[in-house]
Amino acid sequence: MKFLPLIWMNVWRRKIRTAFTLLCVFIAFLLFGIVMTIKGAFTLGVEIAGLDRLVLINKVTLILPLPISYRARIQQTPGVEVATHQTWFNGAYQETTNVLTTIAVEPEPFLAIYPEFVVSKEHADAWLADRQGALVGKDLAARYNWKIGDRIPLISPIWAPKSPWEFNIVGFYDGGSSVDKTQFFFRYDYLNENRSEGARDLVGWYVVKIADPSKAVDLGQTFDAMFANSGSETKTTTEKGFIEGFAKQIGDIGAITTAIASTVLFMFGMVAASTMVQSVRERTNELAVLKTLGFTDATILTLVLSESLFITVVAGGLGLAAAWLIVLRGDPTGGLLPIFVLPPADIVLGVVLMVLMGVVTGLSPAMGAMRLKITDALRRN
Amino acid sequence: MVWLRQTIAVMLVSLKTIPARLGSSAVAIIGIAGVVVVFVSVLSISAGFQNAMGGGVEPPRAIILRAGSDTEMTSGLSGDDARLIKEAPGIRHEGGNPLASAELYAIVEIPKKSAPDSGANVPLRGIEPVAMSVRENFSIIEGRMLQFGTNEVIVGKAANSQYVGLNVGETLVSGQNRWKIVGIFEADGGVAETEVWCDVHLMQGAYMRVNSFSVMVVRLDSMDSFQPLTASLTKNPQLNVDVRREHEYYRSRSEAMTRLINTLGFGIAFLMGIGAVFGAVLTMYTAVATRTREIATLRALGFNTASVLVSVLAESLVLGAIGGIIGATAAYFGFNGYQTSTMNFQTFSQVAFAFRVTPGLLATGLIYALAMGLIGGLLPAIRAARLPISSALREL
Numbered sequence: 001m002k003f004l005p006l007i008w009m010n011v012w013r014r015k016i017r018t019a020f021t022l023l024c025v026f027i028a029f030l031l032f033g034i035v036m037t038i039k040g041a042f043t044l045g046v047e048i049a050g051l052d053r054l055v056l057i058n059k060v061t062l063i064l065p066l067p068i069s070y071r072a073r074i075q076q077t078p079g080v081e082v083a084t085h086q087t088w089f090n091g092a093y094q095e096t097t098n099v100l101t102t103i104a105v106e107p108e109p110f111l112a113i114y115p116e117f118v119v120s121k122e123h124a125d126a127w128l129a130d131r132q133g134a135l136v137g138k139d140l141a142a143r144y145n146w147k148i149g150d151r152i153p154l155i156s157p158i159w160a161p162k163s164p165w166e167f168n169i170v171g172f173y174d175g176g177s178s179v180d181k182t183q184f185f186f187r188y189d190y191l192n193e194n195r196s197e198g199a200r201d202l203v204g205w206y207v208v209k210i211a212d213p214s215k216a217v218d219l220g221q222t223f224d225a226m227f228a229n230s231g232s233e234t235k236t237t238t239e240k241g242f243i244e245g246f247a248k249q250i251g252d253i254g255a256i257t258t259a260i261a262s263t264v265l266f267m268f269g270m271v272a273a274s275t276m277v278q279s280v281r282e283r284t285n286e287l288a289v290l291k292t293l294g295f296t297d298a299t300i301l302t303l304v305l306s307e308s309l310f311i312t313v314v315a316g317g318l319g320l321a322a323a324w325l326i327v328l329r330g331d332p333t334g335g336l337l338p339i340f341v342l343p344p345a346d347i348v349l350g351v352v353l354m355v356l357m358g359v360v361t362g363l364s365p366a367m368g369a370m371r372l373k374i375t376d377a378l379r380r381n
Numbered sequence: 382m383v384w385l386r387q388t389i390a391v392m393l394v395s396l397k398t399i400p401a402r403l404g405s406s407a408v409a410i411i412g413i414a415g416v417v418v419v420f421v422s423v424l425s426i427s428a429g430f431q432n433a434m435g436g437g438v439e440p441p442r443a444i445i446l447r448a449g450s451d452t453e454m455t456s457g458l459s460g461d462d463a464r465l466i467k468e469a470p471g472i473r474h475e476g477g478n479p480l481a482s483a484e485l486y487a488i489v490e491i492p493k494k495s496a497p498d499s500g501a502n503v504p505l506r507g508i509e510p511v512a513m514s515v516r517e518n519f520s521i522i523e524g525r526m527l528q529f530g531t532n533e534v535i536v537g538k539a540a541n542s543q544y545v546g547l548n549v550g551e552t553l554v555s556g557q558n559r560w561k562i563v564g565i566f567e568a569d570g571g572v573a574e575t576e577v578w579c580d581v582h583l584m585q586g587a588y589m590r591v592n593s594f595s596v597m598v599v600r601l602d603s604m605d606s607f608q609p610l611t612a613s614l615t616k617n618p619q620l621n622v623d624v625r626r627e628h629e630y631y632r633s634r635s636e637a638m639t640r641l642i643n644t645l646g647f648g649i650a651f652l653m654g655i656g657a658v659f660g661a662v663l664t665m666y667t668a669v670a671t672r673t674r675e676i677a678t679l680r681a682l683g684f685n686t687a688s689v690l691v692s693v694l695a696e697s698l699v700l701g702a703i704g705g706i707i708g709a710t711a712a713y714f715g716f717n718g719y720q721t722s723t724m725n726f727q728t729f730s731q732v733a734f735a736f737r738v739t740p741g742l743l744a745t746g747l748i749y750a751l752a753m754g755l756i757g758g759l760l761p762a763i764r765a766a767r768l769p770i771s772s773a774l775r776e777l
Contacts, residue, residue, distance in 0.1 A: 020663045027656035031649065038645060060556035061488045061502070063454070063729075064588060096449050157450040158457075233556050235490075241499075248496040249724040249731065260419055264653060267415040271660045274408045278667065332648075336641050 003299075007306045013279060018311070021275040025315035025357070026322070028268035029350060032261050033323020036346035039257035040178075041337040043247045049240040051213040053113065056206040056223055057242075059233035063088075065202035066232050073226060074208055079219055081211050084109035087191060087204035091154035091165065091184065093144070100140065101183040101338075102154060103204075104191040107135075113209045116175050123148075123171025131190050133170035137181035139338070141172055148172075159195045177341040207239065265353060273361035276308045280365035287369050288377030301370040308362025309355065316354035320347060388688040391679060395672070395692040396699060405667040409697070410704040412660035413753050416653040417708025417746040422716045423646035425736045427639045430723070433734035434572055435632035441473075441604055442515065442627040445597040445614065450623070452634065452728045453486035453596045458622070460592040465620055466599070471610030473600045475514055480600035482512035485581050487588050487595075488730050489555045491544045493722065501722070503544055504730045506573075507581030515600045516568065524549040524564030529580045535564040537574035539733030543722040547577070558587045572631060575722065575733040598627065637727045654753055657704075661757025665697050669765045676765055677774045686766040693762035694755065701754015705747040712746070713738045 012018055056074070058064040066085075074083040084106045091102030107127050111119060119135065127133045136146060146152065150169045159165075167186055175181055192200060210219055220236035227234045237245070247253065280287075287300060295303075324342050331340040399406055445466055450456035458466075463483035472479045485507035490500035510529055513519060527533040536547045546553065553560040560579060568574050585591055601607055611624040669676070676689055722733035 016666060017663060020659045020666070023659045024656050024663070027652060027659065031652050031656070034652070035649065058556070059490075060558065060587070061490050063488060090455055092451075096451055099451070155449060157447065157455040229557075245499040246724070248493070248499045249501045250726075251721065251723045252495065260423075260649065263415050263419055264656075267412050267653075268656055268660070270411055271408055271663060274405060275663070278405075333641055333644055336637065 003303060003306075007303060007310065010279070010283070010303070011307050011310055013283075017275055017278070021272055021311055022315040024268045024271040025312055026319040028264050029316040029319030029354065030323045030326075031264045031319075032350055032353070033320050033342050033346070034326065035257050035261045035264070036350075037323070037327045037340060037342045038337075039253055040343045040346070041331075041340050042250060042253040043244075049238075049243045050209075051216065051238055051240055052210055053239040054208045054210060054216060054220055054223075054236050055239050055242040056208065056234045056236045058205075059224075059235040062205065064232070065199075065204060066206065066234065068201045068203050070206065070227065070234075071203075074206060074223060077219070077222060077226075079210055079212060079215050080208055082109045082113050082209040083206060084113060084208075085188070085203035085206050086110075087188065087202075089154075089156055089186070089191065090158050091156050093152070093154055096155060096157070100154075101180070102156075103183065103185055104188045105185050106188050107133075110185065113207060116179050117173040118175055119171060119173045123173075126170040127187075130168055130170050131187055131193075132166060132168050134167040134184060134186040135171045135173055136169055136185075137183045138172050138174050139181040140184060141169070143182070159191065159199065161194045162196075163194065165194065178339055178343075180338040182338045206234075265357065269357050269361060272308065272311060272357065273364075275311070276304075276361050276365045279307070280304060280369050283369075284372065284377045287372055288374050291372065291374050291377075297370045300372075301366045304366035304369050305359065305362045308366070309358035312354050312358035312361065316350065316357070320350045384685060384687065387684050388691045391684060391688045391692040392695045395668075395696045398672075399696065399699070402668055402671065405664050406700055409657075409661040409664035409700045409754070409757065410707065412657040413701055413704030413750045414708035414711065416650060416657045416753065417705050417750050418712045418715075419653060420646065420650035420749065421709060421712035421738055421742050421746045422736070423649065424643065424742055425712070425716055425738045427642035427646065428739050428742060429734045429737035430642070430725075430732065431632075431635050431639050432737050433570065433575075433732055434635035434725075435628055437569055437571070439604075439626070439628040440516075440518065441601045443599050443601055443607055443610060443624055444627050444630055445599065445622050445624050446595075448621045448623050453484075454488070454729060456486075456595050457590075458483070458594045458597065460594070462620060462622070463594055463597060465617065466597045466614060466622070469599075469610055469613045469617075471602055471606030471608075471613070473602045478511065480511060480515045482509050482515045482598045483581065483594040483596075484508050484512065484598060485584050485588070485590060485593070485595050487584070489553070489577065491547065491553065491555075493543060494545055495543075495721075497545055501544065502724060502730045503540060504572075504576040505584065506576050506578050507584030508578050509581055512578075512598070515598055516573070517600075518569040518571075519566060519573070520568075521564050521566050524562075527563055527579065530582075531580065532558070532560055532583055533563045534560045534577050534579040535566050536562055536577045537733075538565055538567045539574040539720070539722065540577060541565050542720060543575070543731075543733045553577070556587075570735075572732055575731055634725065634727050638723075638725055650749075654749065657753050658757045661697055661700065661754055662760055664700065665693060665758045665761035666764070668696060669693060669761045672765075673768065674774060677768060677770045680768070680770050681774065690762045690766040693765050694758045697754045697758025697761070698751060699754070701750045701752075701757070702747070704754070705750025708750065709743045709746050713743065 058066055071083055071085060087104040089102040089104055090099060092099045111124055127135050146169050148169055152167045154165045216238050223236045224234050327342045331337045446456035447458055467479045467481045472481050487505050488502040489505040491503045493501045527535050541547045549562055551562050614620055614622055614624050716736045717738040719736040722731050725732045
């Protein structure tokens with residue numbers, strides 16, 4: 001600690017050089033934070049999806065329906081706590097191109113299965129009391145300035161209604177940072193009653209809460225066997241696997257973002273390394289004098305490493321902090337990336353990378369400084 | 382004139398001595414090259430996607446969907462609708478029959494070769510025999526055409542290369558349906574190449590859509606027949622449809638994805654660019670610092686300050702150009718033509734496309750690189766021009 005003034009002085013030896021190096025590393029970690037946020041936006045839904053929830057879809061494709069009669073049989077299977085269904089509504093608000101995430105559910109089981117959706121008892125009761133009631137995510141309501149009691153008309157191209165679809169906003173739901181708060185849930189009984197006869201009693205998919213997550217695979221096989229060779233065969237996965245499937249369909253986002261982040265860190269790491277090399281090279285005399293005075297090799301090594309660590313950790317820390325602040329302002333694409341947050345795991349990764357970068361960029365010059373032979377160094381002009 | 386000769390002389394000296402400063406120059410070059418690579422490669426994704434969705438020559442075709450449906454998937458037309466639409470004006474006829482194909486569009490879950498344990502929404506299109514005549518850019522490249530009335534299917538070139546098990550002779554098992562693959566087709570690199578085509582009547586049975594279609598694809602008499610066709614169909618009280626040019630429809634289905642990728646790409650490249658400029662500044666400061674005595678000598682000899690300034694700027698521009706060329710070349714050879722596929726969330730189905738490094742992108746990348754070099758060299762250049770000669774000559 002007594003060497004801090006020495007370290008500080010050496011870091012700011014050439015003010016402009018250090019300033020720009022700090023700026024480069026700052027940008028590097030700012031970008032790191034943003035790129036990790038983008039990666040999270042595509043894959044984070046996977047983190048929160050329950051391992052104790054299974055999803056059953058039509059084996060042919062998700063867009064084909066399943067009969068509602070399956071529900072009872074699923075519920076009666078041992079190991080099942082709650083079996084409920086959901087149906088994609090494809091509701092558009094104000095314009096046919098503005099399709100929201102609208103899903104028809106059974107209200108009571110839905111609330112029981114998803115503890116991550118935080119709903120006040122008041123709102124939950126209101127929803128159970130109003131058939132045309134809708135439970136709306138906080139972010140979605142904020143986007144359109146919806147209030148409790150608003151009557152919202154939606155258009156759906158896939159369900160021909162007897163009377164136009166209208167919903168009463170009776171409640172909002174909130175959730176953690178990795179919960180999608182732009183969804184619109186309403187009641188299945190309203191959907192079933194208002195749509196045409198031909199589509200009666202059909203549901204989109206089943207969500208099943210099971211008592212023991214370790215039995216997920218077995219139960220999945222049980223369900224699929226139960227409905228094999230029927231009109232609508234099923235395919236069961238864990239909810240996590242189901243959501244992961246969508247991310248995988250889009251592409252290997254992880255690989256692309258990792259590649260970009262690596263390129264960025266490498267590029268700016270080079271800048272930091274170059275700065276450290278120059279800084280040590282022009283100090284050979286001074287380092288020789290320090291050694292003459294009695295500074296040990298280890299101390300010299302530590303001094304130089306501290307300088308490079310100072311640069312990467314301070315600038316990197318500020319960069320990550322700036323990224324975090326920018327991400328706080330929310331999704332910049334206006335709805336395409338509903339989960340927009342810098343995952344804590346990546347913040348930790350960033351800190352580790354900062355330290356690593358400091359060590360890697362400082363190591364070679366530090367070792368060179370450590371190995372300096374006093375007489376050679378003093379002789380060098 | 383003298384000014385110009387001085388400037389060129391100093392410039393040549395500084396450029397010729399770049400190799401002596403390769404180490405520090407590398408910092409700027411790699412920084413700028415890195416930015417260009419990321420910029421060009423990310424934007425080549427959206428360029429390729431857009432090209433697959435709506436590139437090339439506009440075909441003389443229109444598609445008819447149910448009114449208010451934005452995609453083929455959510456649209457539904459009845460058999461009666463189809464019959465009425467076939468009688469509309471503006472549709473080309475061949476051998477007395479209208480070139481109008483009633484088709485059913487859905488998806489079938491098939492794993493991607495790059496993620497074999499997870500299903501992807503591959504488009505399945507049910508067609509009538511006339512569909513072949515409606516589309517003039519279509520040809521079978523392996524195997525043969527499917528036999529209507531059977532469960533035979535043909536798959537697009539891109540579908541065959543991107544998804545598991547879509548080879549001639551194999552059977553696609555989907556629930557209780559078994560589709561036998563008998564041929565592979567190509568269609569000018571468009572979206573159709575990501576699709577699997579089957580007989581519409583068999584598909585209607587498999588997907589519980591009796592006598593129902595998703596879309597009518599028609600060949601127009603001429604590009605201008607679009608107007609009378611639209612007028613006639615929208616005025617018909619028995620029909621409730623939207624008529625769109627096929628090209629415009631596919632273009633519009635690529636907007637969200639393209640906008641997302643471009644926003645992210647430009648944003649990241651912009652931030653990286655700022656960093657690269659800082660890197661270039663560092664390099665040029667080092668360059669100026671190592672040549673302080675040289676510059677001071679030149680100025681003492683009478684070379685004007687402008688020539689010094691221009692020479693530093695020229696050096697950083699050259700570094701920018703080198704970085705830009707390296708980056709552009711790496712991006713082109715590394716990514717151009719790379720085949721991949723993704724799910725277009727606007728249509729909820731897969732689109733196979735190839736990364737497309739266009740000349741426009743390369744040019745933009747190079748210009749960006751030159752700009753970064755220029756901006757990076759500005760401050761150091763001014764500093765070099767303002768060096769007080771006496772103190773500079775004194776410096777070791």
